Amino acid sequence: MVANVLEIDADRLWETLERSAEIGRFRDVGLRRLALSGEDRQMRDLFVEWAREAGCTVEIDRLGNIFARRPGTDPSLPPVAIGSHLDTQICGGRYDGILGVLCGLEIVRTLNDRGLQTKRGIEVICWTNEEGARFNPPMMGSMAFAKVLAEKDVLATRDDDGVTVAEALDAIGYAGPVPLGDRPFDSYLELHIEQAPVLDREGCDVGIVVGGYKTQALRLTISGDTGHAGGTPMAMRRNALVGAGYVIAAVNDIGLAYAADEGRTTTTRIESFPNLAGTYAEQVKLTLDFRHLDAARFAAMRREIDAAIADSAARANVDIEVSEGWSWGTELFAPDCIELLRNTARELGLPYREMRSQAGHDAYAVATVAPTAMIFTPCFEGISHNVNEKIELSRSVPGANLLLNAAVARANR
Template identity: 40%
Template sequence: MADPAVDSERFRQKFDSFSEIGATDAGGVNRPALSDENKQARDRVVEWFEDAGLDVTIDEMGNIFGRRDGEEDDLAPVLFGSHVDSQYNGGRFDGVTGVLGALEVVEALNEADVTTRRPLEIVCWSNEEGVRFQPDMLGSGVFCDVFDLDYAYAREDKDGNTFGEELERISYKGDAPCEPRDIHTYFEMHVEQGPFLEQEGLPVAAVEGVFGFSWMNVTFEGQANHAGPTPMNMRHDAMVATSDVIQAVRRITATEGTDLVGTVGSVDVWPNAINVIPETVEFTVDFRSYDDDAVDAAVGRIQQEIEWAAEREGLDYEFEQIMRVDADPFHEACIDTVVAAAEELDHNYTRLVSGAGHDANYLNKICPSSMIFVPSVDGISHRESEFTEWEDIVVGTEILLEAVQKRAAE
């Protein structure tokens, strides 16, 4: 019996075919959660899972599971996968690499006629990105009892469509309960979404943990007026206050922690006209660090900056911290499994911390978890030019295959 081996050509054909779903002219994909394009991607996942002999289950949140029996099928399974929803006009590699890489692991085991001691399950999580329905990682969050099912169903997009309604519309509101259950191990392969691996010339990383973060929503309420006749000293300009806060975010990240990052990523202006003073601005603030104290200090400082900006412009304001996730160290034995797999396969590697959130954050709350990173060219992600060299994806999948077999043998 031959050892299981990744078939690069078979894997590449599936990846290229999948990239055609929701493809954009600039080489990316547009498959936001529960869109028609996301449904097409889900349909393809289910089809390929079934073709690989997996028993497919869809739960109440639309999470898709494909189960492969083990020699001792009553043991807790090794779970691995990622997501196939995308940012608006996002990249081809984000999430999909982990789902299709997991499928290639199963294909390799099938081809070698290898049955693991523990059962295996591939998973495709719902709404990891959080771009259409906030918060992100919603499917894994409900599965791990972080969010209530009714709360998740009630999330609305900007057009007023709820997550529950859209899940039914695309026929992916399954019958299986979405709740914690006995999982032996969770692995997730993902593109790094940062520059470190490429800068170091390394093909893979064992991920030690994930940054903690705070998401905030801020609204300034001023007074609309004509842009011409209104004297500067009589203005209550919500955009000016917003600009002050944006600059403060940059200052805070330079002083509150060495790895602290901050972003104002979404801004909505009303009435948004060239000749009208902005009356209302709603915007978001995102702070992240592996140091929870640094995140909390940054949140405290930006609240003060928001208050001061409102006072200077004579504005009312609202502030809400819509999400706060602590830094999350992964399970040491799972990290060591990834390291051992890389060493046995003679692949160069490093250990690093992720600045982006992933479904593995929540799985880590209910079972031992870790991640495998492969490089992002130029550190680019969440845009159409996102790219990872195919050879690096294959290396990551080889390590995933080895790591899954090690944990499934326990």
């Protein structure tokens, strides 16, 4: 690190991360902190407490998105926003999203330590339900903020127990009074663990994200007839679960065929009715997810997936209805924000690589309404959405210092 630059308090950041890891602890080393759950409320309360102790004003919008602002010297200017999420997957890790929010808090604390003011405010954001583990789709809070999703539709979304987002927000006390999306940003910066193994395996500690993989979810409803698992002749069966099995295997094979040039496919969710022993399935719902770096190859994957679905329906003698779910990855991050990260990294003497994100992030939604860029830091072997997600503090600090210095430079424009 060169002289006369800002550095976070690494030990304090780690202590903050460790305190977060106590809330919703799962299988000892991981977290289960589902959006708008009791555990999420505890973490939100702690974040709000920390933010207020650091001198931030805190506002909460109708979807529970939290905005903690350190004021600038010119309150007429929109702030530089730093954000991510504090909710986790069902079998989640300690750092996915959480590192980004708590690095934002650490930036505020570092500026306080130095007694430094910025021209623009710095606003640390916790977005609601980024993971989509309880309520679907993922990135719900940020996409509704950006008007990609309608507020009324989000509030009416139900979890598997029939609880709506509106009911869950009321239950934990985070249905805020601030209108959704009614706040401008000068820019938005998000730091996140990579969730892929590139940085870790290359020994590089900083990734500057220049875009994302094109990603599409498909929702399939497979309809057949229910019947007796023993008595019904094989030729008479219209087993929706068999149709689902054909689709699942075919989609996985397509992903393997495109893997050499970074294609990804999977089935993420399956619901079967009546889901009983002795009876084959009348209806199955699947959620498919496919991704590719190249737009033409992505389109080719889609054609093969569509053909596989049609073939599976014919083989199983079932009907398959397809609807499109969420999509992201085509949004371009702002060239001036990317260049700010490049220049700041060079000034700090930090080696970095430019890369594209293979995962979805709140930054994709915010990029539609404000200049946006992302920083990646390594996680061990790229393991994420898994209780064994791990990071090293020493390898996370360079990205945090890049975020700090870039945010301050941008805030003093």
